[in-house]
Amino acid sequence: MTPKILSVDDSGLIRKAVARAFAKFETIIIHAENGEIGLQQAREHRPDLIVLDVNMPVMDGLEMLRQLRADPALKPTKVIMLTANSNPETVSSVARLGVREYVIKPFEEGDLVAKAGRLIGLIPKATEDASTPSTPPQA
Amino acid sequence: MTTPSFEPIVHAAVDQVLRTQFRETAVALGSTPEMPVGPGAWLHSSVAIFGQLSSDVVLSVPDELAGHLAARMLSLPDGTPVDDSDKRDLAGEMCNMLAGRISEAFHSGGHFYDLGTPTVSRELSTGAASPELLFSGTWQCTGQTFSLAIHLRPTQA
Secondary structure, three states: OOOEEEEEOOOHHHHHHHHHHOOOEOOEEEEEOOHHHHHHHHHHHOOOEEEEOOOOOOOOHHHHHHHHHHOOOOOOOEEEEEEOOOOHHHHHHHHHOOOOEEEEOOOOHHHHHHHHHHHHOOOEOOOOOOOOOOOOOOO | OOOOOHHHHHHHHHHHHHHHHHOOOOEEOOOOOOOOOOOOOEEEEEEEEEOOOOEEEEEEEEHHHHHHHHHHHOOOOOOOOOOHHHHHHHHHHHHHHHHHHHHHHHHOOOOOOEEOOOEEEOOOOOOOOOOOEEEEEEEEEOOEEEEEEEEEOOOOO
């Protein structure tokens, strides 16, 4: 089954960058612009992985994570924090909620993909082999 | 608390953010030109740092450079046009990353700092009161100038 990844970030550019990072892999990417919409999307789509920002308007990433962990159906969902916020208190709070993967912005695309691969496994998309002879056009 | 030396902290932050996220470099300029005021082809973003030395990090980036860096972030070929919302997001996110790296340097002094969410505008607000300027610097990246300033955040009454 194709893994679903939910990207929750108030920056559309970051959500696009996350989608781009996983473009070479068999994934379904879902987007949310804050924690409140992120929870709705998580309940509707049951993602395998959530890539979650911390500082967001409406509902921040820490609150979304608390509510996620309080919901028995969503509690086991794997989470990677992707944030510019490296405040040690925030890192500790996130760790207490069972998240060990913390990617600090600015980030290397490969670092995010490697962490995601360890958590959910990623299968590269099949690429068309240029050496494969194409079907000759019908006369 | 002792006020940290901002110059090495900010220069390291600019270097790290540009290299890691955008595969770009910037050269620090010796003189600081006037910050643009009023509407124009610039984007101004601000992120609050909360803590013992609460401050606002303000980034001013020309529209064209914002477009270039946004395209870089999405691994699009140089010169690919990007829409205005991506340019605004670029300004906000770049300021967020810089504020994050600057506040992380403050942590090493044993103090915890938190970040606000970015605000972005095409008009640089001068504000009713002039906050204390802690740092101001200007860089050039791909031939275009951008500026970063850190203002002491007024204490809430």
